[in-house]
Amino acid sequence: MEELKMTTYAPDTAATAVVLYAKNNARYDLLNNDFRLVYTYEIKIKVLKSEGTSYADIIIPYYSKEKAGGIMKENITQLDASAYNLEDGKIVRTKMKRDLVFEERLNKNYMQIKFSIPAVREGTVFEYKYQLNSDFYYSINHWEAQKSIPVIHTQYDITIPEYFLFNLDMRGTHSLNMKDQSESLSYTLHYQNGQVEQLLCSGRHLSFTGKQLPALRPDKYVWCADDYMSGVGFELRGINFPGSLYKSFTNTWETIDKMLLEDEDFGSLLKMRNPYRDEMAALALDKLTDRQDKIAAIYTFLKKKMSWNGQYGLYGSEMRKAIKNGTGSNADINFVLMSILRDAQIPCYPAVMSRKTLGILPLSHPSIQKLNTFVVGIADTDSTFVFLDGSVTNGYMNTLPPVLMVDRARLLSKADGGNWIDLSQLGKNQIRSSVNAQIHPDGRITGTRQTGYTGQHAANFRRNYHAAKDSAEFISKLETEENIKVKTFSTTDVNAFSSIVKERLEFEKQANVNDNLIYINPMVFLHVSKCPFTQAERQLPLEMPYAEQIIQVTNLTIPEGYTVDELPAPLNAFTEDKQGFCRYLVHQNGNQLIITYSFSSNKLIYPTSEYKLVKSFWELIAEKNNEMLVLKKI
Template identity: 90%
Template sequence: MGKLFILCAFLFHFLSSANAQQMATDVITPSMKYGKPSEEELKMDTYTPDTAATAVVLYSKTTARYDLIHNDFRLVYTYETKIKVLKSEGTSYADIIIPYYSNEKSSSIKENITQLDASAYNLENGKIVRTKMKRDLVFEERFNKSYMQIKFSIPAVHEGTVFEYKYQLSSDLYYRINHWEAQRSIPVLHTQYDITIPEYFQFNLDMRGSNFLNPKDQSESISYTIQYQGGQTEQLICTGRHLSFVGKQLPALRPDKYTWCADDYLSGVGFELRGISFPGSLYKSFTNTWESIDKMLLEDEDFGSLLKMRNPYRDEMASLSLDKLTDRQDKIAAIYTFLKKKISWNGQYGLYGNEVRKAVKNGTGSNAEINFVLMSMLRDAQIPCYPAVMSRKNLGILPLSHPSIQKLNTFVVGIADTDSTFVFLDGSVTDGFMNTLPPVLMVDRARLLSKADGGNWIDLSNLGKNQIRSAVNAQIHADGRITGTRQTGYTGQHAANFRKNYHAAKDSAEFITKLETEENIKVKKFSTTGVDAFSPTVRENLEFEKQANVNDELIYINPMVFMHVSKCPFTQAERQLPLEMPYAEQIILVTNLTIPEGYAVDELPKPMNAYTEDKQGFCRYLVHQNGNQLVFTYSFSSNKLIYLINEYKGVKAFWELIAEKNNEILVLKKI
């Protein structure tokens, strides 16, 4: 028996090893020499570990070093990348954009791109043909006030092409090392990063992501030449910290609509300057705290100074008769409604208000510019208000351990509703209300700033109530027609979504036509209240007709009439990213159906209670019959906003069960 066990174990090990070797041989070994693609790379037509990949990074090499130029340090980065196009959609990766720092107001500190080179390689009649990119295909343009960008599209790239490019970036920002991202939205066969940091600069190292990057940390000697006036020179010898990282066969991390910022989860390395210590000078700390960043913002002339700006509409606000309103939320609503008639949101988010006067003059501005004006109006009305600074969800999580003012990119306004509670508003709100912010701003980490108290962490991820309550009363006819009414109240985010869709339509007729198509109904009458109001709720009333399936003596009906969900929204077998819900919500649907005379229930859906494993999501389906009256009560609640990767299968199974229940059929039989 023991020998049999050993033999089975040996066979298992042999087969496993053989399978692993087979998988390894399915993945090519890329040529690491620039300008020397292999024939094997050009003949490659699929990537076995990820057959859906449209392209694959064959290798990516990044090096960074400190040079001493004119007795001042400079960071020099060298980038090399080679990519194989597997499908026609993968040609988009040959469209390259390289941003670099170049402040339009100052040229004393800047970055430069040099030594740019790019080529495409194709197999033609069994020979490798190179197409080198010409300089006239490279374009340079300003991206914003602080950054320029170089753009180019590598020519002769199509399905089957191997292309490569390289460039050098020289940066005066020697105190800020660029983050290195090992992982991409397409698979990466080989990636490596090497950097040597002189002992004078101390950086905190932040490795992130779930993929192993084989880090190495070694010391080495570095030599620099110092030049003095008169032409004299001196050799400066110091110790350098040489860091290297290598990643192999990294999977693609593809963004999707259920993750706000996939970059938060990319494997890579970040650096944060802790301090600088040059020979003969005192150590200078650069470690930031969120408290120090609060202070910097409050003292900034384009931020803190604007918290005391004069209300540009002070005289006109008298027409609002705020003294006649006793409820503070009514005053806030009146002020915001008045402001939005004066300044419209231009679709841009911002943090600073250096062009707030221009926004007032032109009647349009960023959310930050509108927010500064809003706060000036609220202060005039004696309503306390404060900025809540943040990073928008689609731009990444605000770090707790590595504070950085560069991570902040916008703010919303926290308004004292009572002595102890706040409501939140933002200049970008067009369809929402107080505490009904655009989901991209509903972060779990923001800093509420005030001159007196400094900054405090607040959670904006679960503001207000987001609910749909709908009641359907309908009559089933013998010919299968269903006629009746639906009365629905939309609250919070659902009200905002209703308004957004309503206003996106050309007119109410187009909105109704779309509703008829989506719900497979004929609308007889339709009306809404609150759709153009600054309020938390929209109400909708409609009279409808719908056709059920009729077969001989049977009528087949979906008893919900208006389904919550027709299919499970999650189709992936597995996920590499967490599942991020936009907001918590509740849905309550009550359907009353009257059975036609001469018919009886033949098949009736069964009641159901379903929960997620953590009980943060539930769905209840109740059925009640009283004579020829059927009542179906459907309740859904989802309170959890982030599900980890290992929770995905459970969430997927929960939604599959919900979708199945939504599609169940009531069968009526003629008697």
């Protein structure tokens, strides 16, 4: 009754729902004289706001390989769900019917169960429970203590027979209580001759408890909040059955490499025939001496044949269909790209990874399930690579979508496996601008701006340009953002497969005039107008999308009859680790002012302990960007 009367959760009044309790249990069972893992899950949630009703829409994935036959699998049993509401002072229970439960195939390896618990609204308490039976006795599922909503109480119990040796990996910033004790276990063996034998052994019982855990919500400047979730991971170290030799089961990434290279929907496609071989002569690749020019010609040709459908993938199970339709996932396009590159005698290899939005690849717990896509590493010289991906539409070599710029990928450049590579600092991402302007007595500023955008900034420019219905719409948006009037506008290489885009514009801007004073921002075009970090405290680290550099030189001509009354002070600011800096200098030479602005940020991840320092750094930059120059009439 008290749970149903509950209207808010005091530690987090913004919470739309709260987990009252979550109880999970895992145990080893014997089925057909072979071990299996049996998991039971039970969770009870209180809906505090109407938005919290979405937590009653449940999806449970499980492993069930298509056309598996006798291959190991998982299944869901004993599913039960109910909702409880308070009506006229009485508790009314609504039990979920079986016809509200749906099963569907997720991909070739996974199925999922979906259901929505009925009669859930603001104020409802609902619960559901189920059992997951898994043949994968050597792989214990990771336990996640935190949720995207607060958790009042959570507990996980697991009993592991002495034959299975696991390493534990407790993670997250919120402490969990752990108890570790031994207990006696008994299993029944059934033989074909009808005999029955009791198998007695000791076991390790682990109990993990968490209380008053805060919600782990998605946040700006974090790719995947789950990377920081409190929980426990398990890694099988070995199996030691009586009467047999100890067998190590510690998995390695080299093993995963081998599995991929032997997979018919991955490794086999690394040898596929170039479907456009008959059309390659028109590219005249033999006349191009620079390898990057050859790569650019090949990629430009391919993008005319195949377009990205917006999906990322790892496997290419329907290659003929993708080629015929001229559209496919990044994986489909990448397999074709590699077939063309091989025809051109250009070595290339897949670099498999987990996209940033789906979490960091674990070094200590290798798993093929953690891999979800790949990019193409192309040999530029005997010792260097450039990287491309089928999803690249506005970028270039080494200008991948930031979601693919991971610090942990496996480059499968050897017949038997690969090695770790870091793609987080690919390429040079720069904006370099030159502004020449005249200040007029009536406060008008007229002049030109010439800008070169490189790397990610070139990709961003192209993306924004192509998102507009025409150049007029793009210019109109630019005028609004910069508070200017554009007189003329031109671009270079905005439609090209190139590392740089150039822009030139003539503009007019109005400064503030007050009696004999003109107030003007000497930068004219600001780098940043306000600090992007507004939280007083931060629960999760800051993850920047890429390193970048901004350089702007502004030349201003002071109108005749005016003198400088106030100049912004110079700034030379650094982050504590010197990975970020901002330099602002104003130099006067007669009626000419030269404002030199440089900004650089090279660090991609800042821990929460450094958040306030980073915030202060950006506040200082924003303040300097907004400082005014004052001209006084003589």
